[in-house]
Amino acid sequence: EAQVTQNPRYLITVTGKKLTVTCSQNMNHEYMSWYRQDPGLGLRQIYYSMNVEVTDKGDVPEGYKVSRKEKRNFPLILESPSPNQTSLYFCASSSRGTAGPASYNEQFFGPGTRLTVL
Amino acid sequence: AQSVTQPDIHITVSEGASLELRCNYSYGATPYLFWYVQSPGQGLQLLLKYFSGDTLVQGIKGFEAEFKRSQSSFNLRKPSVHWSDAAEYFCAVGPDSSYKLIFGSGTRLLVRP
Numbered sequence: 001e002a003q004v005t006q007n008p009r010y011l012i013t014v015t016g017k018k019l020t021v022t023c024s025q026n027m028n029h030e031y032m033s034w035y036r037q038d039p040g041l042g043l044r045q046i047y048y049s050m051n052v053e054v055t056d057k058g059d060v061p062e063g064y065k066v067s068r069k070e071k072r073n074f075p076l077i078l079e080s081p082s083p084n085q086t087s088l089y090f091c092a093s094s095s096r097g098t099a100g101p102a103s104y105n106e107q108f109f110g111p112g113t114r115l116t117v118l
Numbered sequence: 119a120q121s122v123t124q125p126d127i128h129i130t131v132s133e134g135a136s137l138e139l140r141c142n143y144s145y146g147a148t149p150y151l152f153w154y155v156q157s158p159g160q161g162l163q164l165l166l167k168y169f170s171g172d173t174l175v176q177g178i179k180g181f182e183a184e185f186k187r188s189q190s191s192f193n194l195r196k197p198s199v200h201w202s203d204a205a206e207y208f209c210a211v212g213p214d215s216s217y218k219l220i221f222g223s224g225t226r227l228l229v230r231p
Contacts, residue, residue: 109161
């Protein structure tokens with residue numbers, strides 16, 4: 001089954017304790033992205049990756065790191081979590097589109113990771 | 119600046135009634151437009167998308183949406199709502215320079231029995 005998986009689904013941690021949220025897709029997609037969802041704000045992009053070893057900042061990258069060593073995996077790292085990073089996090093992936101160099105297909109989303117930082 | 123506006127935070131309809139969720143966008147180029155649905159505790163599922171061509175697009179679960187360039191709108195409709203349609207609905211436009219989707223703030227749909 002084609003899917004995006006995230007682990008863990010729920011996490012409660014304390015300020016300053018490093019954590020990693022994993023994301024994996026089995027669709028051979030080039031593009032992967034991390035979003036955070038907060039009430040009334042919709043989804044905001046944290047980081048994205050166009051392919052292996054190619055990553056870039058989104059709208060709200062502060063306090064986060066990512067890596068893309070393999071095509072299928074795109075972990076999100078919080079080196080020193082703070083309470084303002086309490087949120088619902090989504091990983092997404094998509095394949096490159098055929099409508100030109102800047103096109104891509106629709107994004108597939110993982111089930112989400114609810115993170116609470118105390 | 120590129121943006122998406124969903125003016126209704128909550129909408130309540132009776133089961134069997136028709137539904138229209140509003141979405142307006144601001145985007146410089148020809149947009150790709152999407153509607154996603156998020157059920158409680160779930161991820162986002164794509165309902166439908168518009169890339170080009172026929173401005174009335176059909177999606178899953180009986181939903182449709184109409185792209186109106188003159189009004190910068192992409193409203194979602196369903197002729198008869200089912201209780202299982204209760205969820206949060208997100209309109210999105212893309213891609214932007216970082217190939218991300220720009221999401222609206224969402225509309226929460228409540229369905230009365």
